[in-house]
Amino acid sequence: MSQTDTSEDGLNTDEMEDSSAPLIEHLAELRTRLIRAVLAFIVGIVIAFTVAEPILQFLLEPIEATLRELGDPSPTMQYTSPQEYLFTLFRISMVFGFALAFPVIGYQLWRFVAPGLYSKEKGAFLPFLIASPVMFLLGASFAHFVVTPLAMAFFLGFADVPSIIADLMAGFVGGTDGANVVPLEDEGIRITFFGKVNESLDITLKFIMAFGLCFQLPVLLTLMGKAGLVSAEGLRNVRKYAIVGILLLAALVTPPDIITQVILFVVVYGLYEISIQLVKRVEKTREAKLRAEGLWFDDEEEDEDLANDEESTS
Secondary structure (H helix, E strand, O other): OHHHHHHHHHHHHHHHHHHHHHHHHHHHHHHHHHHHHHHHHHHHHHHHHHOHHHHHHHHOHHHHHHHHHOOOOOOOEEOOOOOHHHHHHHHHHHHHHHHHHHHHHHHHHHHHHHHHOOHHHHHHHHHHHHHHHHHHHHHHHHHHHHHHHHHHHHHHOOOEOOOHHHHHHHHEEOOOOOOOOEEOOOOOOOOEOOEEHHHHHHHHHHHHHHHHHHOOHHHHHHHHHHOOOOOHHHHHHOHHHHHHHHHHHHHHHOOOOHHHHHHHHHHHHHHHHHHHHHHHHHHHHHHHHHHHOOOOOOHHHHHHHHHHHHHHHO
16 A cells, blocks of 8 residues: 555656646746846837927827917917926837837737647737737827817817917007007906826827727627637627617717717727628638538538438437
8 A cells, every 4th residue: 555655646746747847837938028028118118218209299289280270379388397297208108118019029929829829820810919009000090180189179179279479469559669568458367278298198198099999899809709709690689789888988988078989989889890790701711611621510401410310210
């Protein structure tokens, strides 16, 4: 008994050591990939920080254009704390640094996952890894060039935009040498728009992130359809629930104005319908492949086979 117990203990110990070795190797590989991804992220932040001010000017262009259309010849924005502007630039560096580092981060993720996938699975997963940043870029561009200008025109349309030249021309009557300058009569408190940099940037970045993530919907649903987790018929059956969910999403991720919410709803619902067609195409491709291999059976064919089997046994 003692010899048998000893041998069994030895086998159990060897099995535990064999099973723990691959785990340690995977953890070491994961550690290496994470370190490389973090280093790429840091490098991206540093690069983005060197051009953070031009990026900020680019992000605030919709607000600038709206202010000029409303009569402000020299739009200005302010910050009210010493560190606010620096933190704003750092936030921009974080977002765009991640965008710059995403190819490296995605490659490290792929290198970690790829050894555990079959060749067919690699061929199915890689296109989606490429399509994801492309769709995010499309969503971000749509948000910046279409949604943000409409939202700024809607919001600022209710404000009294200050104009330096207009104030000088309308607020004083008299010579331009400073003599005989007579202010006009007061007409109550004037409420004007003086934008803060960080708050204006918040709105722009929220639009970019919201639409960029929403544009991932076809990628996600198509990948799930390829994995057999969803079907085109199932997506059509839950369409009414999807409409409610999209309406809630539009209300949560956008400011409380009907224009932006309607735009987001129309775009996301359109992407949902496109996703149904993409999943349907994936299903047709899978069906054609299985038919060619002789592995696809329709429900009617299966019923006939069962009936024939029952007749033969009877």
